[in-house]
Amino acid sequence: MNELRKGIDASATEALPGTGTETGARRYRFAPGFIGFSGHFPGNPILPAIVQVRAVVSLAEEEGGKALRLAAVRSAKFLAPIRPGEDVWIRYRRRVDSGMNLCDATLSVAGKTVASFQLELAEEETPR
Amino acid sequence: MIAGITLPMAASLLIPHRTPMRLVDTLLSVNNGCAVAESVLPRSTMMADGEGRLDELAFMELIAQSYAAFKGYLDLLEGKPVGEGFLVGVRHLEITGRAYAGDRLLTSIRTVGTFGGFAVVEGAVTRGDETLAAGTLKLWLVDPDADGG
Numbered sequence: 703m704n705e706l707r708k709g710i711d712a713s714a715t716e717a718l719p720g721t722g723t724e725t726g727a728r729r730y731r732f733a734p735g736f737i738g739f740s741g742h743f744p745g746n747p748i749l750p751a752i753v754q755v756r757a758v759v760s761l762a763e764e765e766g767g768k769a770l771r772l773a774a775v776r777s778a779k780f781l782a783p784i785r786p787g788e789d790v791w792i793r794y795r796r797r798v799d800s801g802m803n804l805c806d807a808t809l810s811v812a813g814k815t816v817a818s819f820q821l822e823l824a825e826e827e828t829p830r
Numbered sequence: 831m832i833a834g835i836t837l838p839m840a841a842s843l844l845i846p847h848r849t850p851m852r853l854v855d856t857l858l859s860v861n862n863g864c865a866v867a868e869s870v871l872p873r874s875t876m877m878a879d880g881e882g883r884l885d886e887l888a889f890m891e892l893i894a895q896s897y898a899a900f901k902g903y904l905d906l907l908e909g910k911p912v913g914e915g916f917l918v919g920v921r922h923l924e925i926t927g928r929a930y931a932g933d934r935l936l937t938s939i940r941t942v943g944t945f946g947g948f949a950v951v952e953g954a955v956t957r958g959d960e961t962l963a964a965g966t967l968k969l970w971l972v973d974p975d976a977d978g979g
Contacts, residue, residue: 703879703880704876704877704878704879704885705876706876706877706885707885709876737850737876738851740848740849740850740851741847741848741849741850741851741852742847742848742851743846743847743848743914744846744848746846746914748916750851750891751890751891751894751917751920752885752887752888752890752891755887755890756885756887759887771886771925772886772887772925773924773925774922774923774924774925774965775890775920775922775923775965776921776922777919777920777921777922778919778920779918779919780916780917780918780919781918783916819920
């Protein structure tokens with residue numbers, strides 16, 4: 703597991719079980735010292751988009767109990783910056799469509815959607 | 831052309847990202863809306879696991895940073911400070927290969943269009959003849975000349 707992912711996992715603060723429309727939800731709070739803020743950007747820290755996507759892939763892995771790799775970002779929208787210390791809810795839903803393992807996710811801060819994306823995942827041949 | 835602004839050029843002069851989030855090392859070439867940037871990520875990068883394998887999300891960041899370096903280069907040529915840009919969208923980014931710390935990665939970008947402060951960019955990350963990832967990104971560019979930014 704790389705250091706970025708360790709930092710992401712350590713930033714999780716609360717989990718909710720799945721519902722009829724969601725596979726699960728988790729709350730994160732990325733502290734000012736989170737490694738992903740380092741250098742992104744000096745004096746203007748913003749959570750990198752790749753951190754947001756990585757968090758979802760990691761959630762899907764954890765939920766499914768299998769190592770996964772990101773095969774494709776089918777679409778993604780990053781609508782507003784996420785700052786240090788903000789509570790970020792990630793809600794995601796896994797599904798299979800035409801044999802493809804998909805994951806839809808929405809990120810919100812204070813009830814406002816800040817990012818949404820659809821990912822295509824594949825089972826990892828070699829566990830991370 | 832402003833004296834001293836020549837390629838290849840260190841990406842650290844062209845983009846606001848800093849270690850450990852700066853993944854692009856050098857802007858190699860620029861030609862008619864296209865550019866190529868080089869990266870060799872060290873084993874110590876936060877994007878590598880214990881075996882040196884890079885997180886596949888690095889490819890998305892490489893494309894975004896390579897475009898940022900291209901735009902920063904154009905800003906310098908125009909005598910402007912290097913502006914900031916933010917990734918706002920991704921379309922059909924396919925990840926077909928795996929990279930490792932120490933690999934020489936080349937990221938090619940092509941500007942598809944710009945409008946209203948946004949840029950749509952096609953990008954691909956390659957290692958030798960192998961394409962590791964390719965897709966389309968949308969970025970919002972902050973005008974370095976704008977007040978109050």
